[in-house]
Amino acid sequence: MSANDATPPLVVFDFDHTLYDGDSGGHLVLWLIKRSWWRRVAAILAAPLLLPLVAFLPTRRFGISGFLWIGTLGLHERNELDRLIDQYVASDEQRIRSRLLPKALAVLEAHRKAGDRVLVATGAPPELARAILDFVAHKDLPVIGSLSRPFLGGLVTREHCHHENKMRMVRGAGYGPIEVAYSDSAADLPLLLAARKPVVVNPKPGRIEMFRRVLPAGTPILNWGCVERGGE
Incomplete structure (x- = not known):
């Protein structure tokens, strides 16, 4: 296989x-x-029961x-959530748009211009990430995210795109070796460790030493603009 036939790097x-x-x-969810x-x-x-579940990685999906x-109580079809997501994004467009990080988007765009395959893998519903990214003309960007299912008149999380399950979902979608991975979260260590070039962005200050200890030297x-987060 020639170099021109090689699969572009996955970011x-x-x-x-x-x-x-x-x-x-x-x-x-708050909306x-x-x-x-x-x-x-x-x-x-329900908060006294659910918040402790959210706080711990093994039980986060249940919280x-x-x-x-x-x-979502009262919804019976998965696609009804998509309609509500569109309504939410339209109703609060200015605030949501302002939360997109210009430095991050510039790095993403540079990868795309370089010919890299760019994938977003998120714990949020994929339809939500796509709707937000539509504000900056990334409608064709592939997104893998958490999936829901009907349960007793509402929706619950069926597949949480988080921690090791994020990697399982990425692999299950047919993606191979990862060249570069960007994440803020200790929960994404499986993703960062799978990448040839991990990059930590906007970490919690208390997690920085852990990242330095477990990820490759250098x-x-x-920090790409999260003022309450750490990073250079």
């Missing part, structure tokens, strides 16, 4: 705190809950599912 970006300043899925007073009351009552179920630890 994987996390979304939250990497391309987007914040937790995009959490912002969506879903705030749509009615009884959802707010239900979320407050997120609980809040998602409260926010791994860049950068």
Whole structure:
């Protein structure tokens, strides 16, 4: 095989705190809950049970599912969530657009112009990341994200694109060796360790030493505009 026939390098970006300043899925779920007073009351009552589940990696999916179920109770079809995502993004376009990180988008665009294959792999619903990226003309960018399913009149998380399961979903979608991976999160260590060139961006300050310890020497630890995060 000639060099011209070789598969272009694969570059994987996390979304939250990497391309987007914040937790995009959490912002969506909060909006879903705030749509009615009884959802707010239900979320407050369930919070003592659900928040500890969200706090720990092995149980995070179940905590997120609980809040998602409260926010979507009354939906019976998966595509109804897509309609609500479009409504949410349209209703708060200015704030959502302002959370996209210009430095991150410039790096992403540079990879695309170089001919690299760029993939976004996120714990948020893929439709949400796509809708937000549409603001900056990346409609054709492939996105892998968390998937939901109907459950007792609402939706819960079926596949959480997170930690080791993020790598399983990337591999399951047919992607091979990763040249470069960008992420802020310790939960993305499987992704970062799988990349030939890991790059940590916008990490929590308390996680920086851990990243330096477990990732290859010289791994860049950068800040792309999240003011409350660490990195150079």
